[in-house]
Amino acid sequence: MKLGNLIIAGVVTGSIYATFAVCVAVWYRVSNILNLAVGDFAMVGALCVDNLYRVRGLPLWAAIVTTLLVVAVFAWLYDIIVLRLAVDGRGRAEGIVLTFFFTFALSFFIDGVAKMAFGSDVHAAPALWNGASIAMADLHVARAGILVLACAVLIGGLFWVYIRFTLGGKALEASGENALGARIVGIDTRRYRRWIFVGTAVIAAVFGIVESPITGYTYLSGATISLTGFLAAAYGGFRKPGRALLAGLFIGVLEALLGGYVSAEYGTTVMYAILAALVLAWPRGLGFESAVSG
Template identity: 80%
Template sequence: MKFGNLLIAGITTGSIYAMFAVCVSVWYRVSNILNLAVGDFAMVGALGVDNLYRVKGLPLPVAVVTTLVVVAVFAYVYDQVVLRIAQDGRRPIEGIVVTFFFTFALSFFIDGAAKVLFGTDVHAAPTLWSGPALTLGSLNFERAGLLVLACAIIIGGAFWLYIRFTLGGKALEASGENSTGARIVGIDTRQYRRLIFVGTAVIAAVFGIVESPITGFTYLSGATISLTGFLAAAYGGFRKPGRALVAGLFIGVLEAMLGGYVSTQYGDTVLYAILAAAILAWPRALGFESAVSG
């Protein structure tokens, strides 16, 4: 059952990519900024919990809550200080390219701070659900992987319910689809920019915490996570969270299959080559043409 196990592994990593891709595209819809710092929040989540629990000796729940609160406060302050000046000031900065570099700088800053706070070694948050892998026939389910999947389903489901059944959620959708139209009914798009930025930072931190036992994180791991989420979001045209989700899952499965059947060493190389070829072959179908802008 090699295929089955590869599929499980692929779906697990794919669900992580998918969540980050959804975070990137939901925020891009309301802010027009591509966030390259999501992965860094994940890294801070994992290493923060590890530091508070293992080094500082706090109880695990306290460590988790403290880390999430710190991430949320930091994201809020960043939005209030930097993004407010950049987007709402007298000279709003336009253009995807320049605003993209703000999150780029943020990513560098977080990585640097993490290096000072947590050091350069590989660490991981403690496993929240330890024990041997569960088996079903010849299929193996790692507990950490199941936890990741559960988080993805719970958070994704909660988000879906919010969009589907509350006026606030519909207003969020509206401001993503048509910000002028949203302002007409009094929706404060800046408020959603802030809410989603803080929200995605916390969600990213949660995923960092549950995922880190599988791979282990260093202070530089954020960039890799962001990059994959970013790529998956790109295949959803950055504006379609649903497609970003599918693309994330697909990339995860494809990665696992290539690693399992083609080559462990060059699996990633082949994966990226396929992804690049797909963009060049069908840019319009993948939603790139509409997102073009200076």
């Protein structure tokens, strides 16, 4: 049952990519900025909890709460200081500078601070649900994996309910569809930009905390997760969260299968090659055109 186990592992990683891809896509719709720092927030979540719990001796719950608060406050400050100056000011940044530059810089900044604070060794937050992996027939699921899936389903479900059944959620969609039309009915698109960014950072940190017992994190782990989430969002044209979700799951499973059947060492490289080939083969079908034309 190697195949089954690989698919399960792939779905677990894929659900993280999917969640991050949805976060990237939703925020891009509202702000026209691609969040390249989403994985770094996950890394901070894992390493900060580890540091507070293991090194500084805080109780686990206090370490988690403190970490999430730090991440939320940092994201909020970043928005009101950097993004407000860069995007809302009179000398408004536009085009590719706006789309990539600020979050790219943020990613490097977070990595640098994390290296100073947590060192460069592999660490992980303590497992929240201890015990051997759960076995059904020949299939094995790590307990942390179940928690990751549960988080993904819970967060995705709450978001779906918010979009579908609340006026605030519809207003969020409206600001993504037509910023001008949104302002006409009094929707504050800047407030959505701020709170989705903060929410994304916290969600990423939660996933980092829950997932890190499986893989372990260094201060550089964030960039890889960001890249994969970013790619999944790209397959959804950056503006279609539903497609981004499917793409995230697909990439997760592909990664696991390549790692299992092709090469554990070069699996990721082969995966990126396949993804690049897919983009070359069907740029329109995969939604890249809508990403380019905005």
